[in-house]
Amino acid sequence: VQLVESGGGLVQPGGSLRLSCAASGFTVSSYYMRWVRQAPGKGLEWVSVIYGDGRTYYTESVKDRFTISRDNSKNTVYLQMNSLRLEDTALYYCARDKSARGDAFDVWGQGTLVTVSS
Amino acid sequence: AIQLTQSPSSLSASVGDRVTITCRTSQGFSSALAWYQQKPGKAPKLLIYDTSTLETGVPSRFSGSASGTDFALTISGLQPEDSATYYCHQFTGYPHFGPGTKVDLK
Numbered sequence: 001v002q003l004v005e006s007g008g009g010l011v012q013p014g015g016s017l018r019l020s021c022a023a024s025g026f027t028v029s030s031y032y033m034r035w036v037r038q039a040p041g042k043g044l045e046w047v048s049v050i051y052g053d054g055r056t057y058y059t060e061s062v063k064d065r066f067t068i069s070r071d072n073s074k075n076t077v078y079l080q081m082n083s084l085r086l087e088d089t090a091l092y093y094c095a096r097d098k099s100a101r102g103d104a105f106d107v108w109g110q111g112t113l114v115t116v117s118s
Numbered sequence: 119a120i121q122l123t124q125s126p127s128s129l130s131a132s133v134g135d136r137v138t139i140t141c142r143t144s145q146g147f148s149s150a151l152a153w154y155q156q157k158p159g160k161a162p163k164l165l166i167y168d169t170s171t172l173e174t175g176v177p178s179r180f181s182g183s184a185s186g187t188d189f190a191l192t193i194s195g196l197q198p199e200d201s202a203t204y205y206c207h208q209f210t211g212y213p214h215f216g217p218g219t220k221v222d223l224k
Contacts, residue, residue: 034213044154044162044205046213059212093161102209104152104167111161 001025001107003094008112011084019079019112021094026107028070032097033077034105035068037090037114045090048079049097062088084116120145122206122216130222137193139219141206146187152207153182153191155200156218162205166191198223 007019021033035047048058048068056068067080077094091111098106121144131137141151151169154162164173166182169189179194193200201223206216 036213043217044207044215046215057212098164098167099150101150102213103150103207104164105154105162105207105213106164106167106173108161108163 003096003107003109005092005094005109005112008092008114010115010117012118013084013086013116015084015116016080016082017084017114019081019092019094019114021077021079021109023075023077023096026096027072028075028077029072032100032102033068033070034095034097034102035077035079036093036095036105036108037088038093038111039087039090042090047092049102050077052100081114084114086116088114089116090114120210120214122208122214124204124206124216124219126219127217128220128222130224131196132224133196133198135196137196137200137221139191139204139206139221141189141191141208141216143187143208143210143214145210148184148187149208149210151182151184151189153180154205154207155202156205157202165204193221196221196223 002024034049050068065083069078093111094109095105096107098104153166156162170182203218203220
């Protein structure tokens with residue numbers, strides 16, 4: 001059971017990035033899949049979720065800018081990030097929601113670093 | 119906004135010590151809580167879920183408990199590899215994380 005994120009990098013304010021989270025050992029469409037970020041030296045912040053039925057939710061600060069999606073054929077979850085801001089700089093983790101209640105994430109990727117800077 | 123507070127923010131203890139970290143919700147929610155361990159440069163690792171259930175493979179020296187809206191993570195017999203930052207996590211509308219408690223070895 002593994003998650004591998006990719007797609008991070010350096011981007012200017014206002015730019016876009018698409019993060020990928022490739023899963024192995026389980027089927028992403030059978031779980032709630034979440035993105036969690038951690039700014040440098042800071043704590044954890046939930047960003048977004050995609051449910052098994054395709055419903056999506058976002059933390060307030062990224063609504064209308066970020067879009068979570070899933071490709072079942074590739075067993076991969078994505079996070080499209082547009083209109084990036086300096087405060088979006090963080091290590092972005094993909095995580096599996098163990099309970100489907102949002103209160104326990106049992107599988108995490110290694111993270112992919114997003115740096116927003118001019 | 120709902121906040122999780124953790125205390126202490128950091129602590130230093132010796133090998134073999136019993137260490138307790140507490141987590142409290144700002145609005146008194148008593149719903150299930152999880153605990154994670156994060157070492158530098160690594161992803162968080164789930165230790166405890168449903169307040170007191172040990173995740174598979176986690177050493178039994180870790181335990182979770184609750185008293186009303188106060189939650190606790192206890193390490194009974196601190197080991198060198200337990201040096202890390204510990205986060206609590208609760209779902210109240212959306213997932214919330216505590217600010218973390220850094221545990222160092224003396």
